Amino acid sequence: MLRIEKLSFAYGDLRVLWDVDLEVSKGEIVTVVGANGAGKSTMLRNISRLVKPTAGSISFEGEDLQRSEPHDVVGRGIVQVPEGRKIFPELTVIENLRMGSYLPGARKDRDKNMDWVFTLFPRLKEREKQLGGTMSGGEQQMLAIARGLMANPKLLLLDEPSLGLSPLFVKNIFQIIRDINAEGVTILLVEQNVYQSLRIAHRAYVLETGRVVLQGSGENLLKDEHVKKAFLGM
Amino acid sequence: MDVFLQSLISGILLGGVYALIGTGLTLIFGVMRVINFAHGDIQMVGMYLTYLLFVHAGIDPFVSVLITFPLMFLFGGLIQKVFINRVLDALPQNQILLTIGLGLIMSNTAMLIFTSDYKILTTSYSSGSVKLGGISISQPMTISFLITVAVTAALWWFLKKTDTGQAIRATAQDRDAAQLMGINVKRMSIIAFGLGSSLVATAGALIAPTYYIYPQVGAAFTLKAFVITVLGGMGSIVGAALGGIIIGISESMGAAYIGAGWKDVVVFALFLLVLLLKPSGLMGKSNA
Numbered sequence: 001m002l003r004i005e006k007l008s009f010a011y012g013d014l015r016v017l018w019d020v021d022l023e024v025s026k027g028e029i030v031t032v033v034g035a036n037g038a039g040k041s042t043m044l045r046n047i048s049r050l051v052k053p054t055a056g057s058i059s060f061e062g063e064d065l066q067r068s069e070p071h072d073v074v075g076r077g078i079v080q081v082p083e084g085r086k087i088f089p090e091l092t093v094i095e096n097l098r099m100g101s102y103l104p105g106a107r108k109d110r111d112k113n114m115d116w117v118f119t120l121f122p123r124l125k126e127r128e129k130q131l132g133g134t135m136s137g138g139e140q141q142m143l144a145i146a147r148g149l150m151a152n153p154k155l156l157l158l159d160e161p162s163l164g165l166s167p168l169f170v171k172n173i174f175q176i177i178r179d180i181n182a183e184g185v186t187i188l189l190v191e192q193n194v195y196q197s198l199r200i201a202h203r204a205y206v207l208e209t210g211r212v213v214l215q216g217s218g219e220n221l222l223k224d225e226h227v228k229k230a231f232l233g234m
Numbered sequence: 235m236d237v238f239l240q241s242l243i244s245g246i247l248l249g250g251v252y253a254l255i256g257t258g259l260t261l262i263f264g265v266m267r268v269i270n271f272a273h274g275d276i277q278m279v280g281m282y283l284t285y286l287l288f289v290h291a292g293i294d295p296f297v298s299v300l301i302t303f304p305l306m307f308l309f310g311g312l313i314q315k316v317f318i319n320r321v322l323d324a325l326p327q328n329q330i331l332l333t334i335g336l337g338l339i340m341s342n343t344a345m346l347i348f349t350s351d352y353k354i355l356t357t358s359y360s361s362g363s364v365k366l367g368g369i370s371i372s373q374p375m376t377i378s379f380l381i382t383v384a385v386t387a388a389l390w391w392f393l394k395k396t397d398t399g400q401a402i403r404a405t406a407q408d409r410d411a412a413q414l415m416g417i418n419v420k421r422m423s424i425i426a427f428g429l430g431s432s433l434v435a436t437a438g439a440l441i442a443p444t445y446y447i448y449p450q451v452g453a454a455f456t457l458k459a460f461v462i463t464v465l466g467g468m469g470s471i472v473g474a475a476l477g478g479i480i481i482g483i484s485e486s487m488g489a490a491y492i493g494a495g496w497k498d499v500v501v502f503a504l505f506l507l508v509l510l511l512k513p514s515g516l517m518g519k520s521n522a
Contacts, residue, residue: 082411088412107397
């Protein structure tokens with residue numbers, strides 16, 4: 001579904017990604033784990049075309065994204081829930097969700113998707129008139145994911161959804177990601193919470209200083225000595 | 235008491251037009267963080283357009299708003315598409331140079347076409363007024379105030395209730411996140427600049443019956459627009475509307491109680507005072 005080949009990217013002289021190869025098939029949960037600064041978020045920003053690759057190619061459903069603008073990518077069904085949530089602080093919960101379904105393709109399913117995300121996150125229904133910026137971190141994360149789902153994603157890119165959440169809520173978020181996947185949404189998850197994300201992932205990649213150093217099934221990587229030592233503190 | 239009421243009412247009526255000017259500037263700034271130094275010159279174009287429609291087609295200035303508004307939307311949208319969209323990621327000083335340059339081209343083009351003579355647009359009601367007790371209320375200013383209220387209400391509805399309006403606000407709040415929602419931020423910028431131009435040109439049309447029209451008229455209004463929006467808080471529409479009314483009232487109070495020559499002094503003193511007490515402006519959020 002998504003194929004990244006030899007992706008390289010640099011911010012000016014600072015090279016961040018080196019020949020990254022990555023693939024996501026329909027229906028999968030694929031996770032990319034790695035330390036802070038490994039280039040995970042930069043990879044997602046490349047996929048969403050917020051930045052343009054220095055070299056290499058990204059294709060989705062067989063079509064090269066070379067010439068796509070960020071809004072075209074969303075139209076094709078790649079939707080990113082960015083790191084730090086990036087809720088529109090002065091729009092209400094409902095207005096934030098409406099913006100998720102801004103494009104015509106998603107707009108026609110607006111009511112249906114709104115019902116769906118309110119079932120997934122009943123809390124948002126209670127807060128529907130509240131301004132996004134006044135909600136707690138956990139609520140904002142729910143809103144960010146819900147807003148992404150409003151766009152009818154085929155592939156949902158999740159950037160550090162567990163960052164800054166309480167331990168109890170972290171478990172919750174990973175269960176919700178599983179539930180969303182069960183509804184047929186393919187997921188590319190970028191996380192620092194290596195243990196939880198490897199547990200729910202079908203396949204995983206380990207990114208270190210901009211290079212893919214390991215890949216395999218989530219289960220196998222959990223048992224891998226290098227992963228254990230570097231990320232799980234075992 | 236009469237003097238006070240008189241200048242309060244004139245100030246509010248004038249402030250409506252200022253509010254429109256400030257709203258236009260703040261809308262543009264909010265969406266793309268570019269300060270439009272050609273703002274007053276766009277207003278000047280709106281004034282000449284109103285003048286031409288009146289002299290050559292006999293269209294009343296207040297009616298011609300219906301033509302000026304959409305035409306200036308296209309004008310502003312085109313400026314955004316051709317020029318400003320190219321410098322959105324450039325250094326602020328380059329953006330400023332670009333808008334100043336565009337303003338110079340507009341005012342000098344107007345000078346080539348119309349010469350620098352002052353034009354006066356006289357309607358049957360230009361100096362008409364209604365007496366209410368001891369207070370006289372200017373007829374054209376009252377009509378123009380009602381139009382500014384209608385335009386502002388329509389703008390509010392558009393930004394609040396429509397998908398495109400919400401997308402414009404979303405773009406102003408977080409440009410990256412807006413792109414991730416599939417919002418074409420370049421298009422939003424075009425709409426925002428178009429609307430900002432329509433608003434300020436409408437203000438130009440509204441004051442055309444009571445003001446001199448000349449090619450350099452824009453410079454004073456650019457400065458005024460800047461004071462209004464900074465006073466209200468950059469990027470805040472409510473702030474710009476409030477700032478406009480406050481500037482209008484302080485101008486007319488200053489003129490009534492101190493002297494016509496002193497009204498700008500009053501305005502700038504108030505402006506400095508507000509910035510001293512609240513540097514982010516009345517409705518601004520401090521980024522401390």
